Amino acid sequence: MFKLNLKIALRNLWRNIGITSINVGGLAVALAAFMLLMMYFTYETSFDKKNPNFDNIYIVGRTFPDFKTNYTPPPFGKAIKENFSEVVAVGKMKKGGFELAVSSHTSTVFTKQQLFVEYEAAKMFNIIPEGGLKKPNGNEFLYYLSKPYMQTLFPNKKDTKPEMVSIGSRSAEQFGEVRGSIVPDSHSNISFDAVSIVNEIGTGESYGHPNYFTYIQVKPGTDIASLELKINNLYHSELTKNGMVDEGEDVTETNAFLDPLKNQHLKPKAGSDANYKVLIALSVLGFLILVIACINFTNLSIAQAAKRAKEVGVKKVMGAYRFQLTIQFLIEILMQCLVATVLGLIIAEIVLPKFNSLFLVHLSIWNKENGLIWQLPVILLFITLIAGIYPAMVLSGFKPAAVLKGNFQTSRQSYWLRNSLLVVQFSIAVIFITGLLIINSQLKYMRTQDVGFNPEQVVYVKNLVYYTKPEVFAPVREKIMKIPGVKAVTVANAIPDGSGMGGNGYTVEGKQHSLSFLDVDYDYFETLNIKLKEGRAFSTSFQADAVNSAILNEAAVAKYGIQNPIGKTIRGCNIDYTIVGVINDLKAEGFEKAVEPTIYAINNPCGNPKTEIMVKVDEQRMAEVLAILKSQWSDINKRDGDNFRYHFLDELYGKLFAKQEQLQSVFFAAALLTIFIAILGLFAFAKYITNGRIKEIAVRKILGANDLQIFKLINTSFFVMVMIANLISWPLAYILTKKWLETFAYRIEIPILPFVLSALITIMLTIITVTIQANRAVRANPVDALKYE
Amino acid sequence: MIELKNIEKYYANKGVKSYILRHVTTSIKQGEFVSIMGPSGAGKSTLLNILGMLEEPTYGEYHFMGEDVTAMKERQRIELYRNHIGFVFQAYHLIDEMTVAENIEAPLLYKKIPGAERKSRIADILDRFNMVAKKDLFPNQLSGGQQQLVGIARALVAQPSIILADEPTGNLQSAQAEQIMDLFKKLNQEENITILQVTHSEKNAQYGNRILTIEDGVIKEDVTVK
Numbered sequence A: 001m002f003k004l005n006l007k008i009a010l011r012n013l014w015r016n017i018g019i020t021s022i023n024v025g026g027l028a029v030a031l032a033a034f035m036l037l038m039m040y041f042t043y044e045t046s047f048d049k050k051n052p053n054f055d056n057i058y059i060v061g062r063t064f065p066d067f068k069t070n071y072t073p074p075p076f077g078k079a080i081k082e083n084f085s086e087v088v089a090v091g092k093m094k095k096g097g098f099e100l101a102v103s104s105h106t107s108t109v110f111t112k113q114q115l116f117v118e119y120e121a122a123k124m125f126n127i128i129p130e131g132g133l134k135k136p137n138g139n140e141f142l143y144y145l146s147k148p149y150m151q152t153l154f155p156n157k158k159d160t161k162p163e164m165v166s167i168g169s170r171s172a173e174q175f176g177e178v179r180g181s182i183v184p185d186s187h188s189n190i191s192f193d194a195v196s197i198v199n200e201i202g203t204g205e206s207y208g209h210p211n212y213f214t215y216i217q218v219k220p221g222t223d224i225a226s227l228e229l230k231i232n233n234l235y236h237s238e239l240t241k242n243g244m245v246d247e248g249e250d251v252t253e254t255n256a257f258l259d260p261l262k263n264q265h266l267k268p269k270a271g272s273d274a275n276y277k278v279l280i281a282l283s284v285l286g287f288l289i290l291v292i293a294c295i296n297f298t299n300l301s302i303a304q305a306a307k308r309a310k311e312v313g314v315k316k317v318m319g320a321y322r323f324q325l326t327i328q329f330l331i332e333i334l335m336q337c338l339v340a341t342v343l344g345l346i347i348a349e350i351v352l353p354k355f356n357s358l359f360l361v362h363l364s365i366w367n368k369e370n371g372l373i374w375q376l377p378v379i380l381l382f383i384t385l386i387a388g389i390y391p392a393m394v395l396s397g398f399k400p401a402a403v404l405k406g407n408f409q410t411s412r413q414s415y416w417l418r419n420s421l422l423v424v425q426f427s428i429a430v431i432f433i434t435g436l437l438i439i440n441s442q443l444k445y446m447r448t449q450d451v452g453f454n455p456e457q458v459v460y461v462k463n464l465v466y467y468t469k470p471e472v473f474a475p476v477r478e479k480i481m482k483i484p485g486v487k488a489v490t491v492a493n494a495i496p497d498g499s500g501m502g503g504n505g506y507t508v509e510g511k512q513h514s515l516s517f518l519d520v521d522y523d524y525f526e527t528l529n530i531k532l533k534e535g536r537a538f539s540t541s542f543q544a545d546a547v548n549s550a551i552l553n554e555a556a557v558a559k560y561g562i563q564n565p566i567g568k569t570i571r572g573c574n575i576d577y578t579i580v581g582v583i584n585d586l587k588a589e590g591f592e593k594a595v596e597p598t599i600y601a602i603n604n605p606c607g608n609p610k611t612e613i614m615v616k617v618d619e620q621r622m623a624e625v626l627a628i629l630k631s632q633w634s635d636i637n638k639r640d641g642d643n644f645r646y647h648f649l650d651e652l653y654g655k656l657f658a659k660q661e662q663l664q665s666v667f668f669a670a671a672l673l674t675i676f677i678a679i680l681g682l683f684a685f686a687k688y689i690t691n692g693r694i695k696e697i698a699v700r701k702i703l704g705a706n707d708l709q710i711f712k713l714i715n716t717s718f719f720v721m722v723m724i725a726n727l728i729s730w731p732l733a734y735i736l737t738k739k740w741l742e743t744f745a746y747r748i749e750i751p752i753l754p755f756v757l758s759a760l761i762t763i764m765l766t767i768i769t770v771t772i773q774a775n776r777a778v779r780a781n782p783v784d785a786l787k788y789e
Numbered sequence B: 001m002i003e004l005k006n007i008e009k010y011y012a013n014k015g016v017k018s019y020i021l022r023h024v025t026t027s028i029k030q031g032e033f034v035s036i037m038g039p040s041g042a043g044k045s046t047l048l049n050i051l052g053m054l055e056e057p058t059y060g061e062y063h064f065m066g067e068d069v070t071a072m073k074e075r076q077r078i079e080l081y082r083n084h085i086g087f088v089f090q091a092y093h094l095i096d097e098m099t100v101a102e103n104i105e106a107p108l109l110y111k112k113i114p115g116a117e118r119k120s121r122i123a124d125i126l127d128r129f130n131m132v133a134k135k136d137l138f139p140n141q142l143s144g145g146q147q148q149l150v151g152i153a154r155a156l157v158a159q160p161s162i163i164l165a166d167e168p169t170g171n172l173q174s175a176q177a178e179q180i181m182d183l184f185k186k187l188n189q190e191e192n193i194t195i196l197q198v199t200h201s202e203k204n205a206q207y208g209n210r211i212l213t214i215e216d217g218v219i220k221e222d223v224t225v226k
């Protein structure tokens, strides 16, 4: 019987090959999208999951009144280990702060993520160098480089012996021993390209040096809430014992917390859960696309029901049970879903490279770890049920007495259902189109808005030498300025690429507020083309500028509410600064955060060292200038001049927009997909509807209706459905995009145009699709249509 | 074989009952060949559907082979379809996607008859109906008369004790109709299969041995054919 049913199914599908391919094709495309997103979801949610202690590892973090951090002081971990028996291991790590050159005799690599890891932590996280993890002796540093670096430095190395390398600038003559290479797990929270394994780090450091990550591993089944409480109490008592609490200060202002390893990648307590939200949004999106495709399926299967009604009736009078028929139809749909799944896999494989580059991942369909092996059958079953259960129930429920009478029409009820399903599809499509258009407007606004400075033609040169004092930087500036085409040179302790600044308390006219500070050198404002609102920029002609002059931005002036700020005094870091200028706010951190109230000064003992060199170059002469800088760099920057490395500031700043551009691409793809699938469904549905009305159309034509009237007749109901879809989705799209826009400090007002446009787009597409279908019925000779009765 | 007592059927529409069948009481014995006649809309098809358990009467008792049909469970009814009742339709109702042989095979599958026996039964019946050459054709490749022959073959292959036929020759030309009627008569006489047919043709009614005439839902006449 199965064989016979299979034959019937294939013959049926073949006879309706057009609709079948639309059905299966649409589903395949949706499945491809869904599979990709699901692989991405699995990948993002399974960082470190291979670690056998995954569920028992926690990071120790600290809460301050207005922020949380995972940086902890080194003695704390030790104290935890000594006090709590349920903590089986404690391991600390520290990040190296900057890019470091590592050279062999022949070549140089730059480590960007140097990590210092305690032996215990290396064990906890399976950080295992090639040749195995060795325990260091005493204070030994076991230094390993990632495999590609090692291959660049020692291309002919065959043995496993350690090698000597110079670390940092060659002229600094610092040497170290590389023990070998390591392949870092890219699917772990712990990422590095060079690692030093040590027995203990931060040995000499106290509670005043919170520069370390402390990971603990607990016994399975430990009550984390109570452990957290105990650890917090320990933290308070340690602070008091070590004299870290000032007179009158409340020790409970800062608290220690535990954060499980499984939350570190997506929603760490100390950090943003934006990635988590994006992931959830993407999953919902993938799910919606799949649902739309399933709706198509349901819709078309029911639309074709009349064709199969006779079969149902006949089989029932032959003695078929209803469930046998239900299963028969479900298997038919399962077959189509199976084909769609295979096609979907092929499509996914084709678009995977693009997807990977968009999401900056290396997913592969043929990787066991992605979970597709067990997810695919589940999805297959799921879509078969979603798409198939309703049609299978409707079809198998036909009463033979009714369907065998001839002249059988599927009921009004399923007509309503089909229409509402179509409306749902279009509603989702409208939301995506509107969303896409609004995202586009915001991005356009971000690209065209004045950000307060000009990062173009600014070269950011990497450097490790401290140029905190202006007189130390002066000769460097002088040499660079000699190059024809260089317009301005400066050094600061941060570049405007979204990297945060330090903060400190400052007092003006008795009012104290916390301000961000940026330590700059002469020509900072000129290099970045920042406009002064009042006063003047720093200049060598004012001796005081190198001592106690300050420039505020508008936000800082507004924060204090100072009238006529020029000449007023602002006190901070034990210095009375004189305000010499006010600049326009610059959106150095992009559009999401409001501009920080900031103080700019040349002299700031509380600040960080100035290392970030920026050079403004004449557009026409960029290539020349870069070539000259490269050739002269060792002379210009004597102490770190081995390697001239640079970035264009506008590219670094542009990365702040990358996330939104990624979102835009995703929405673009989603909007295209949903429209594509909805139109496919509409195409087939319109075909079915016009087929059903061929006789009616013929009669109307004989009665004298013209073509236009008939097109109108057929289009009307679809037009109404699309309008309803628009009405439903507008408020939804409005709420969703408003929520999204609220994540920006600087944003557009929601425009009307996207709503109108998405209505126009959907209506146009609908009318075109339906008219193409109706055209066949209208062109047909009415006599032919009426002959068969 | 069939006992009907006071069968009533009506449709209630906005509180108004429109009766299709009233006080239908009759019995049909194994081996009878009964023709049901009457004007269009009289309730013939409704009566046949009730007899075939495709519709339920509003009132009345119906016993099929001694069993009360109204009290029957769905499963029992389906068992009767599988083993005792064969249907023949005016519009043939062959399944378009199946070949002649497959259409005939279908009821045997639901009866769970093993493959070898299915093959031999199909071969037999194709042979008997002179349709061996047509067995791999699809219904739309056959004439109306041939389609109806397949329809009857399909009803017969499950070896039913009764065949219910609603205007089996309604769509056929008279030569083809005659062939079908001869076949019914033969089945009735040689295999003792009970046959109930609805027909408009006086001539076709004469093939049977009893004629029930229905008008406005009431049995007007019940005559035996000589």
Ligand SMILES: Nc1ncnc2c1ncn2[C@@H]1O[C@H](COP(=O)(O)OP(=O)(O)O)[C@@H](O)[C@H]1O
Pocket (backbone or CB within 6 Å): B011, B020, B038, B039, B040, B041, B042, B043, B044, B045, B046, B047
């Ligand atoms: N579902 C229904 N609802 C209301 N009336 C019906 C329904 N089915 C059939 N009828 C009516 O029952 C009457 C008898 O129909 P039917 O048994 O098909 O007549 P016949 O086969 O004798 O021509 C007709 O008048 C028909 O309109």
Ligand SMILES: [Mg+2]
Pocket (backbone or CB within 6 Å): B044, B045, B046
């Ligand atoms: Mg009738």
